[in-house]
Amino acid sequence: MILLLGGSGYIGEAFAQVLRQRGESFRSVSRRQVDYTDKPQLLELISNTGADFLINAAGFTGKPNVDACERRPVDTLAGNVLLPLTIHAACSEAGIAWGHISSGCIYSGAKVESDSGTAIQKDLLPILDVGQGEESTPQVTGFNEGDSPNFSFQALPCSFYSGTKAMAEECLVLSQADCYLWRLRIPFDERDHSRNYLSKLLRYPKAYQNYNSISHRFEFANACLDLYKSGADRGIYNITNPGFISTREVIAFIQSILKPSRSFEFWKDDDEFYRSIAKAPRSNCVLNTDKLSRAGIQLRPVREALVDSLENWNKDKD
Ligand SMILES: NC(=O)c1ccc[n+]([C@@H]2O[C@H](COP(=O)([O-])OP(=O)(O)OC[C@H]3O[C@@H](n4cnc5c(N)ncnc54)[C@H](OP(=O)(O)O)[C@@H]3O)[C@@H](O)[C@H]2O)c1
Numbered sequence: 001m002i003l004l005l006g007g008s009g010y011i012g013e014a015f016a017q018v019l020r021q022r023g024e025s026f027r028s029v030s031r032r033q034v035d036y037t038d039k040p041q042l043l044e045l046i047s048n049t050g051a052d053f054l055i056n057a058a059g060f061t062g063k064p065n066v067d068a069c070e071r072r073p074v075d076t077l078a079g080n081v082l083l084p085l086t087i088h089a090a091c092s093e094a095g096i097a098w099g100h101i102s103s104g105c106i107y108s109g110a111k112v113e114s115d116s117g118t119a120i121q122k123d124l125l126p127i128l129d130v131g132q133g134e135e136s137t138p139q140v141t142g143f144n145e146g147d148s149p150n151f152s153f154q155a156l157p158c159s160f161y162s163g164t165k166a167m168a169e170e171c172l173v174l175s176q177a178d179c180y181l182w183r184l185r186i187p188f189d190e191r192d193h194s195r196n197y198l199s200k201l202l203r204y205p206k207a208y209q210n211y212n213s214i215s216h217r218f219e220f221a222n223a224c225l226d227l228y229k230s231g232a233d234r235g236i237y238n239i240t241n242p243g244f245i246s247t248r249e250v251i252a253f254i255q256s257i258l259k260p261s262r263s264f265e266f267w268k269d270d271d272e273f274y275r276s277i278a279k280a281p282r283s284n285c286v287l288n289t290d291k292l293s294r295a296g297i298q299l300r301p302v303r304e305a306l307v308d309s310l311e312n313w314n315k316d317k318d
Helices: 010-021 039-049 067-071 073-094 125-131 160-174 197-203 217-229 247-257 270-276 290-294 302-311
Strands: 002-005 026-029 053-056 097-103 110-114 117-121 139-141 179-184 235-238
Touching (some): 002 010, 002 039, 010 026, 010 217, 039 073, 053 073, 067 160, 073 097, 073 160
Parallel strands (some): 002 053, 097 179
Protein backbone atom coordinates (compact mmCIF):
# COMPACT_ATOMS: atom_id res chain seq x y z
CA MET A 1 0.00 0.00 0.00
CA ILE A 2 1.39 3.32 -1.10
CA LEU A 3 0.59 6.56 0.72
CA LEU A 4 0.52 9.59 -1.59
CA LEU A 5 0.92 13.02 0.03
CA GLY A 6 0.01 16.09 -2.02
CA GLY A 7 -2.12 14.09 -4.46
CA SER A 8 -4.28 17.20 -4.95
CA GLY A 9 -1.39 19.02 -6.64
CA TYR A 10 -0.26 19.11 -10.26
CA ILE A 11 2.41 16.43 -9.85
CA GLY A 12 0.49 14.46 -7.22
CA GLU A 13 -2.51 14.07 -9.53
CA ALA A 14 -0.25 12.53 -12.20
CA PHE A 15 1.00 10.03 -9.60
CA ALA A 16 -2.59 9.23 -8.61
CA GLN A 17 -3.54 8.59 -12.23
CA VAL A 18 -0.50 6.44 -12.94
CA LEU A 19 -1.00 4.44 -9.72
CA ARG A 20 -4.63 3.82 -10.75
CA GLN A 21 -3.59 2.77 -14.26
CA ARG A 22 -1.03 0.36 -12.84
CA GLY A 23 -3.58 -1.16 -10.46
CA GLU A 24 -1.51 -0.25 -7.42
CA SER A 25 -3.15 -0.13 -4.02
CA PHE A 26 -2.71 3.45 -2.80
CA ARG A 27 -4.30 6.16 -0.71
CA SER A 28 -4.06 9.83 -1.64
CA VAL A 29 -4.21 12.14 1.36
CA SER A 30 -4.75 15.88 1.52
CA ARG A 31 -3.98 18.12 4.50
CA ARG A 32 -7.71 18.81 4.53
CA GLN A 33 -8.24 15.21 5.69
CA VAL A 34 -5.12 14.60 7.80
CA ASP A 35 -2.46 17.13 8.74
CA TYR A 36 0.43 15.03 7.47
CA THR A 37 2.85 17.86 8.27
CA ASP A 38 2.45 16.83 11.93
CA LYS A 39 4.66 13.83 12.68
CA PRO A 40 2.36 12.03 15.18
CA GLN A 41 -0.58 12.32 12.75
CA LEU A 42 1.57 11.11 9.88
CA LEU A 43 2.81 8.14 11.91
CA GLU A 44 -0.77 7.24 12.79
CA LEU A 45 -1.74 7.52 9.11
CA ILE A 46 1.10 5.21 8.06
CA SER A 47 0.10 2.71 10.72
CA ASN A 48 -3.67 2.87 10.02
CA THR A 49 -3.25 2.45 6.26
CA GLY A 50 -0.57 -0.21 6.54
CA ALA A 51 1.50 1.76 4.04
CA ASP A 52 4.80 0.17 3.02
CA PHE A 53 5.93 3.07 0.81
CA LEU A 54 5.20 6.79 0.75
CA ILE A 55 5.35 9.33 -2.07
CA ASN A 56 5.81 12.96 -1.11
CA ALA A 57 4.34 15.06 -3.93
CA ALA A 58 3.56 17.89 -1.48
CA GLY A 59 5.51 21.11 -1.34
CA PHE A 60 5.30 24.87 -1.69
CA THR A 61 5.92 25.97 -5.28
CA GLY A 62 4.51 29.50 -5.18
CA LYS A 63 1.58 30.66 -7.25
CA PRO A 64 1.44 31.88 -9.95
CA ASN A 65 5.23 31.34 -10.00
CA VAL A 66 8.34 31.10 -7.84
CA ASP A 67 8.35 34.83 -7.14
CA ALA A 68 5.64 34.10 -4.55
CA CYS A 69 8.20 32.05 -2.59
CA GLU A 70 10.36 35.17 -2.10
CA ARG A 71 7.40 36.84 -0.36
CA ARG A 72 6.49 33.77 1.70
CA PRO A 73 9.80 32.33 2.98
CA VAL A 74 8.24 30.68 6.05
CA ASP A 75 5.69 28.74 3.98
CA THR A 76 8.39 27.85 1.47
CA LEU A 77 10.71 26.49 4.15
CA ALA A 78 7.84 24.67 5.86
CA GLY A 79 6.62 22.99 2.67
CA ASN A 80 9.97 22.21 1.07
CA VAL A 81 12.35 21.53 3.97
CA LEU A 82 10.50 20.91 7.24
CA LEU A 83 7.87 18.69 5.64
CA PRO A 84 10.40 16.30 3.98
CA LEU A 85 12.37 16.15 7.23
CA THR A 86 9.17 15.35 9.15
CA ILE A 87 8.38 12.63 6.61
CA HIS A 88 11.93 11.26 6.96
CA ALA A 89 11.50 11.10 10.75
CA ALA A 90 8.10 9.41 10.51
CA CYS A 91 9.11 6.95 7.78
CA SER A 92 12.29 5.89 9.54
CA GLU A 93 10.32 5.36 12.76
CA ALA A 94 7.73 3.34 10.84
CA GLY A 95 10.47 1.46 8.98
CA ILE A 96 9.29 2.30 5.46
CA ALA A 97 11.07 3.76 2.46
CA TRP A 98 9.72 6.73 0.53
CA GLY A 99 10.17 8.96 -2.50
CA HIS A 100 10.46 12.75 -2.56
CA ILE A 101 9.85 15.04 -5.54
CA SER A 102 12.94 17.14 -5.84
CA SER A 103 13.84 19.49 -8.64
CA GLY A 104 16.51 20.18 -11.22
CA CYS A 105 16.13 23.88 -10.47
CA ILE A 106 19.06 23.67 -8.05
CA TYR A 107 21.40 24.05 -11.03
CA SER A 108 22.15 26.81 -13.48
CA GLY A 109 23.65 26.13 -16.92
CA ALA A 110 25.47 22.98 -17.96
CA LYS A 111 28.91 21.47 -18.42
CA VAL A 112 30.55 22.53 -21.63
CA GLU A 113 33.42 20.68 -23.29
CA SER A 114 36.18 22.57 -25.00
CA ASP A 115 39.81 21.96 -25.99
CA SER A 116 40.84 23.02 -22.51
CA GLY A 117 38.54 20.53 -20.77
CA THR A 118 35.10 20.59 -19.16
CA ALA A 119 33.83 23.73 -17.50
CA ILE A 120 30.53 24.69 -15.90
CA GLN A 121 28.83 27.50 -17.79
CA LYS A 122 26.07 29.07 -15.72
CA ASP A 123 24.68 31.07 -18.63
CA LEU A 124 24.16 29.03 -21.79
CA LEU A 125 22.72 31.81 -23.94
CA PRO A 126 26.00 33.42 -25.02
CA ILE A 127 27.38 30.01 -26.01
CA LEU A 128 24.41 28.24 -27.56
CA ASP A 129 22.44 31.09 -29.12
CA VAL A 130 25.56 32.44 -30.79
CA GLY A 131 26.74 28.99 -31.83
CA GLN A 132 23.43 27.86 -33.38
CA GLY A 133 23.97 26.20 -36.70
CA GLU A 134 27.71 26.73 -36.64
CA GLU A 135 30.14 23.86 -36.80
CA SER A 136 31.73 25.07 -33.59
CA THR A 137 28.56 24.51 -31.51
CA PRO A 138 30.00 23.38 -28.18
CA GLN A 139 29.42 19.96 -26.68
CA VAL A 140 27.01 20.39 -23.77
CA THR A 141 26.50 17.78 -21.08
CA GLY A 142 24.16 17.94 -18.16
CA PHE A 143 24.73 17.99 -14.43
CA ASN A 144 24.72 14.54 -12.93
CA GLU A 145 23.50 13.44 -9.52
CA GLY A 146 26.93 13.82 -7.91
CA ASP A 147 27.41 17.44 -8.94
CA SER A 148 26.94 19.99 -6.17
CA PRO A 149 24.02 22.36 -6.77
CA ASN A 150 25.24 25.70 -8.14
CA PHE A 151 21.92 27.53 -7.74
CA SER A 152 21.34 27.22 -3.99
CA PHE A 153 21.81 29.01 -0.66
CA GLN A 154 25.37 27.60 -0.69
CA ALA A 155 26.02 28.93 -4.19
CA LEU A 156 24.25 32.25 -4.59
CA PRO A 157 22.47 33.75 -6.43
CA CYS A 158 19.41 31.54 -6.35
CA SER A 159 15.68 31.86 -5.89
CA PHE A 160 14.32 31.20 -2.41
CA TYR A 161 12.39 28.26 -3.86
CA SER A 162 15.50 26.64 -5.38
CA GLY A 163 17.43 27.28 -2.17
CA THR A 164 14.87 25.29 -0.18
CA LYS A 165 14.78 22.43 -2.71
CA ALA A 166 18.59 22.10 -2.56
CA MET A 167 18.53 22.36 1.24
CA ALA A 168 16.01 19.50 1.50
CA GLU A 169 18.21 17.27 -0.66
CA GLU A 170 21.27 18.11 1.41
CA CYS A 171 19.46 17.45 4.72
CA LEU A 172 18.02 14.14 3.51
CA VAL A 173 21.36 12.94 2.15
CA LEU A 174 23.17 13.96 5.36
CA SER A 175 20.52 12.19 7.46
CA GLN A 176 20.97 9.06 5.30
CA ALA A 177 17.23 9.02 4.68
CA ASP A 178 15.98 5.78 3.14
CA CYS A 179 14.39 7.57 0.21
CA TYR A 180 14.49 8.37 -3.48
CA LEU A 181 15.11 11.97 -4.46
CA TRP A 182 13.39 12.21 -7.84
CA ARG A 183 14.41 15.36 -9.67
CA LEU A 184 11.70 16.77 -11.91
CA ARG A 185 12.27 19.66 -14.28
CA ILE A 186 9.68 21.89 -16.05
CA PRO A 187 6.74 19.48 -16.36
CA PHE A 188 4.74 19.29 -19.58
CA ASP A 189 2.32 16.88 -21.24
CA GLU A 190 -0.62 16.83 -23.65
CA ARG A 191 -3.19 18.35 -21.27
CA ASP A 192 -3.74 22.07 -21.23
CA HIS A 193 -3.20 23.23 -17.63
CA SER A 194 -1.97 26.44 -16.05
CA ARG A 195 1.06 24.50 -14.71
CA ASN A 196 1.94 22.81 -18.02
CA TYR A 197 5.02 24.37 -19.63
CA LEU A 198 3.37 24.25 -23.07
CA SER A 199 0.22 25.99 -21.78
CA LYS A 200 2.40 28.63 -20.15
CA LEU A 201 4.21 29.33 -23.42
CA LEU A 202 0.86 29.53 -25.20
CA ARG A 203 -0.33 32.17 -22.69
CA TYR A 204 2.70 34.24 -21.74
CA PRO A 205 2.60 37.66 -23.40
CA LYS A 206 6.32 37.25 -24.10
CA ALA A 207 8.59 34.20 -23.80
CA TYR A 208 12.00 33.92 -22.16
CA GLN A 209 14.60 32.30 -24.39
CA ASN A 210 16.84 29.75 -22.69
CA TYR A 211 17.97 26.11 -22.75
CA ASN A 212 16.56 23.45 -20.44
CA SER A 213 15.99 19.80 -19.80
CA ILE A 214 12.27 19.17 -19.29
CA SER A 215 10.10 16.29 -17.95
CA HIS A 216 6.97 14.76 -19.42
CA ARG A 217 4.74 14.63 -16.33
CA PHE A 218 3.35 11.11 -16.78
CA GLU A 219 6.64 9.63 -17.93
CA PHE A 220 8.18 11.18 -14.83
CA ALA A 221 5.61 9.58 -12.49
CA ASN A 222 5.98 6.21 -14.23
CA ALA A 223 9.78 6.37 -14.02
CA CYS A 224 9.63 7.13 -10.28
CA LEU A 225 7.37 4.13 -9.71
CA ASP A 226 9.55 1.93 -11.94
CA LEU A 227 12.57 2.81 -9.81
CA TYR A 228 10.71 1.87 -6.65
CA LYS A 229 9.16 -1.27 -8.10
CA SER A 230 12.43 -2.51 -9.58
CA GLY A 231 14.15 -2.14 -6.22
CA ALA A 232 16.66 0.35 -7.61
CA ASP A 233 19.09 1.79 -5.10
CA ARG A 234 17.64 4.72 -3.19
CA GLY A 235 19.24 8.09 -3.78
CA ILE A 236 19.11 10.95 -6.24
CA TYR A 237 17.85 10.49 -9.82
CA ASN A 238 17.54 13.10 -12.57
CA ILE A 239 14.26 12.29 -14.30
CA THR A 240 13.91 14.34 -17.47
CA ASN A 241 13.43 13.42 -21.10
CA PRO A 242 16.99 12.93 -22.35
CA GLY A 243 18.50 15.99 -24.01
CA PHE A 244 17.65 19.65 -23.75
CA ILE A 245 15.78 22.18 -25.81
CA SER A 246 15.50 25.94 -26.21
CA THR A 247 12.34 27.95 -25.66
CA ARG A 248 12.56 29.10 -29.30
CA GLU A 249 12.53 25.53 -30.55
CA VAL A 250 9.58 24.58 -28.31
CA ILE A 251 7.66 27.56 -29.65
CA ALA A 252 8.55 26.61 -33.23
CA PHE A 253 7.02 23.15 -32.55
CA ILE A 254 3.92 24.80 -31.04
CA GLN A 255 3.56 27.00 -34.11
CA SER A 256 3.96 24.19 -36.61
CA ILE A 257 1.74 21.65 -34.81
CA LEU A 258 -0.93 23.64 -32.94
CA LYS A 259 -0.93 26.55 -35.39
CA PRO A 260 -2.19 29.08 -32.84
CA SER A 261 -3.51 32.33 -34.29
CA ARG A 262 -1.25 34.45 -32.06
CA SER A 263 2.29 35.46 -32.80
CA PHE A 264 5.09 34.96 -30.24
CA GLU A 265 7.44 37.57 -28.91
CA PHE A 266 10.53 37.16 -26.71
CA TRP A 267 11.99 39.30 -23.98
CA LYS A 268 14.91 41.13 -25.56
CA ASP A 269 17.40 40.03 -22.91
CA ASP A 270 17.73 39.18 -19.20
CA ASP A 271 17.69 42.88 -18.27
CA GLU A 272 14.30 43.41 -19.88
CA PHE A 273 12.92 40.13 -18.47
CA TYR A 274 13.94 40.84 -14.87
CA ARG A 275 13.03 44.53 -15.06
CA SER A 276 9.59 43.76 -16.46
CA ILE A 277 8.13 40.67 -14.81
CA ALA A 278 10.50 38.39 -12.90
CA LYS A 279 11.74 39.05 -9.37
CA ALA A 280 13.65 35.94 -8.30
CA PRO A 281 16.53 34.67 -10.44
CA ARG A 282 15.39 31.79 -12.66
CA SER A 283 17.21 28.50 -13.07
CA ASN A 284 17.86 27.28 -16.61
CA CYS A 285 19.81 24.06 -16.80
CA VAL A 286 20.63 20.80 -18.48
CA LEU A 287 20.49 17.53 -16.54
CA ASN A 288 22.26 14.27 -17.33
CA THR A 289 20.00 11.19 -17.21
CA ASP A 290 22.61 8.43 -17.55
CA LYS A 291 22.01 7.16 -14.01
CA LEU A 292 18.33 6.61 -14.79
CA SER A 293 19.28 4.74 -17.99
CA ARG A 294 21.73 2.60 -16.04
CA ALA A 295 18.83 1.68 -13.73
CA GLY A 296 17.06 0.37 -16.87
CA ILE A 297 14.60 3.25 -17.25
CA GLN A 298 14.41 5.24 -20.44
CA LEU A 299 12.20 8.25 -21.08
CA ARG A 300 11.56 9.28 -24.69
CA PRO A 301 14.04 11.78 -26.11
CA VAL A 302 12.88 15.31 -25.42
CA ARG A 303 11.81 16.25 -28.97
CA GLU A 304 9.86 13.02 -29.44
CA ALA A 305 7.94 13.50 -26.17
CA LEU A 306 7.27 17.15 -26.96
CA VAL A 307 5.99 16.54 -30.50
CA ASP A 308 3.80 13.69 -29.25
CA SER A 309 2.29 15.93 -26.55
CA LEU A 310 1.51 18.63 -29.11
CA GLU A 311 0.10 16.17 -31.63
CA ASN A 312 -2.22 14.81 -28.93
CA TRP A 313 -2.96 18.20 -27.39
CA ASN A 314 -6.11 17.97 -25.28
CA LYS A 315 -7.38 14.86 -27.08
CA ASP A 316 -7.61 12.89 -23.84
CA LYS A 317 -9.97 14.83 -21.58
CA ASP A 318 -11.03 12.57 -18.73
N1 LIG B 1 5.42 21.92 -10.85
C1 LIG B 1 6.71 22.09 -11.11
O1 LIG B 1 7.09 22.83 -12.03
C2 LIG B 1 7.75 21.36 -10.30
C3 LIG B 1 9.05 21.22 -10.81
C4 LIG B 1 10.00 20.54 -10.06
C5 LIG B 1 9.67 20.03 -8.82
N2 LIG B 1 8.42 20.20 -8.33
C6 LIG B 1 8.11 19.68 -7.00
O2 LIG B 1 7.01 18.78 -7.07
C7 LIG B 1 6.26 18.83 -5.86
C8 LIG B 1 4.80 19.05 -6.21
O3 LIG B 1 4.67 20.27 -6.92
P1 LIG B 1 3.30 20.69 -7.63
O4 LIG B 1 3.66 21.50 -8.80
O5 LIG B 1 2.42 19.50 -7.79
O6 LIG B 1 2.69 21.65 -6.51
P2 LIG B 1 1.16 21.98 -6.21
O7 LIG B 1 0.33 21.79 -7.44
O8 LIG B 1 1.16 23.32 -5.57
O9 LIG B 1 0.71 20.87 -5.16
C9 LIG B 1 1.42 20.71 -3.97
C10 LIG B 1 0.52 20.09 -2.95
O10 LIG B 1 1.28 20.05 -1.76
C11 LIG B 1 0.40 20.07 -0.63
N3 LIG B 1 1.07 20.85 0.41
C12 LIG B 1 1.60 20.37 1.55
N4 LIG B 1 2.21 21.30 2.26
C13 LIG B 1 2.07 22.43 1.56
C14 LIG B 1 2.46 23.76 1.81
N5 LIG B 1 3.14 24.13 2.90
N6 LIG B 1 2.11 24.67 0.90
C15 LIG B 1 1.43 24.32 -0.23
N7 LIG B 1 1.04 23.07 -0.52
C16 LIG B 1 1.35 22.13 0.39
C17 LIG B 1 -0.94 20.57 -1.12
O11 LIG B 1 -1.83 19.47 -1.02
P3 LIG B 1 -2.90 19.27 0.17
O12 LIG B 1 -3.04 20.58 0.88
O13 LIG B 1 -4.13 18.85 -0.55
O14 LIG B 1 -2.35 18.22 1.03
C18 LIG B 1 -0.71 20.89 -2.60
O15 LIG B 1 -1.80 20.50 -3.41
C19 LIG B 1 6.89 19.96 -5.03
O16 LIG B 1 7.80 19.41 -4.10
C20 LIG B 1 7.66 20.77 -6.05
O17 LIG B 1 8.75 21.45 -5.49
C21 LIG B 1 7.44 20.83 -9.05
